[in-house]
Amino acid sequence: MSTLQDETHTPNITASELVYRGAVWDVRRETFDLPEAPGLVRDMMAHTGAVGVAVVDEQQRILLIQQYRHPVRARLWEVPAGLLDVAGEDPFDAAKRELVEEADLTAKRWEVLSDSCLTPGGSSETMRLFLARDISLVPEAERHERSEEEAGLRFRWVDIDEALDAVVMGRITNAIAQLAILQVSRVLRAEAEGSPVSLRSVEAPRRLVDGRADFGRGAEVITDED
Incomplete structure (x- = not known):
């Protein structure tokens, strides 16, 4: 039986146009052919990609951060x-940077929990989720000054069973936080039973790459008047 895994595939792309240049992300329209369906047209968010960090302390609690998210008009509990x-920038370096900037923490022990396509029907975004342990506080004089939405961050160390209940009961809706909580629960439960989960190292390659070289912002924007 073959290994269960996603398969990368690059179709014949007959047109690729930047139709909207955004403040953070662009939208690209592409026409492409699949063997089963030629001439497909799709608009997609050309995303830079992202990283997330599931932080676990010595008491086996996970760190959650509450941040305002304007598209859903809510303050969501998330992970850094x-x-x-x-x-x-390497994803591991980005994860270490985000942990310092968002949580005032560093970690000595890092592993990869998962690689995910968050909304593959409409965005090129993939996220690498890390597990960080053996943590230390950043000295106060060296901490990052947070601004904009991040200026209102709230922090909470949560027992993993309490976090799981919040996911099941619909009280935590951020997908990355849900994934982090589920993954951490699996790891901690296996370790408690004496059967540690084999996790990937931070150097493990990613199968999927965010976007492509032609997803940049240099292309002409196509408007209705063109």
């Missing part, structure tokens, strides 16, 4: 996360 918006 951020965009891969620094050119050429």
Whole structure:
């Protein structure tokens, strides 16, 4: 039986146009052919990609951060996360940066929990989720000054069973937080039973790459008047 895994596939792309240039993300319209369906047209968010960090302390609690998210008009409980918006930055370096900037923490022990396509029907975004343990506080004089939505962050260390209940009861709706809580629960339960889960190292390659070289912002914007 073959290994259960996603398969990368690049179809014949006959047209690719930047139709909207946004403040953070662009929207690209592409026409492409699949063997089973030629001439398909899709609009998609050209995303930089992102990283997330599930932080676990010595008491086996997970760190959750509450942040306002305007598209859903809500303050959501999440895990530390951020965009891969620094050119050429390695996801592991980005995760360490986000942990410092959003949580005032560093960690000595890092592993990969998962790689995810968050909304593959409409966005090129993939996220690498890390597990961070053996944590330390960043000295107060060296902490990042948070601004905009991040200025209102709230922090809470949560027992993993309480976090699971919040997911099941619909009180935590952020998908990355849900995934982090479920993954951490699996890891901690296995370790408590003496059967540790084998996790990937931070150098483990990603199968899926966010966007493509032609997803940049240099292309001409196509408008209704063109």
